[in-house]
Amino acid sequence: DTAVSQTPKYLVTQMGNDKSIKCEQNLGHDTMYWYKQDSKKFLKIMFSYNNKELIINETVPNRFSPKSPDKAHLNLHINSLELGDSAVYFCASSLRGYTGELFFGEGSRLTVL
C-alpha cells in the first residue's frame, strides 16, 4: 500500500490550460501539504491543510487553488498554466501535535509547453 499517492505522475500540457493533481494519504494523518520543486531543485512549501482547513499559504499565485474534501485528500488545481509552473509537485502528510516526520508522495512532474 502506498502511503501518500499522487496522480498523475507526469502531466504535459499547453500554456493557458487548467489542470489538477490529486493526492491521497492512507496514514490517518490530519495535515497535508503541497511542495513545489523547480528546475534548480529548491523544494518550497506552497500550502498546508490541517483537518481540511488551510493553515499555510505561502506566496503562491491565486491561480493555484488547493482543495481538501476530507482529511485524506488534498488536491491542487492550477488555472491558466504558465511556463514557470513547470516543476515537480510533491504532496506530503504528517500528524499535527507529533514531532514526527513528513511522508512524501513520489511527485507529479508538470511540464507546460
Added chain:
Amino acid sequence: DAKTTQPPSMDCAEGRAANLPCNHSTISGNEYVYWYRQIHSQGPQYIIHGLKNNETNEMASLIITEDRKSSTLILPHATLRDTAVYYCIVRVADTGNQFYFGTGTSLTVIP
C-alpha cells in the same frame, strides 16, 4: 526560510562513514533538528530527528552539539544507494508543521 547552512556537496567512499554537517546557529530552545534525503527525483524521505540528545536509528545517527548550534548526520557504512541530497531542517513542533527545506548537501558515494 531555511535556518540552516550545509555544504553544497560531499563525496564519500563506499563502506566508509559519511559525516554530513549542518550549522543552525540561531536555533531556538524548542526547535528540533530534522534530516531528510531525496534520492534522484523521488519524494524526500525522513531519516532522523532530535532535540538535544544524540539519536540513532536503523538508518543513521544524529549528533547534536551541546550548544545545539550544529549537528552531524552520520551514515555509518555508506552504500551507493545513499547517494542523494541530504536536507537539514530546524522546526518547532506543532506550529502548523512547516518544514522549510534549504539547498541541502549533495552526497555522492563513490565505489
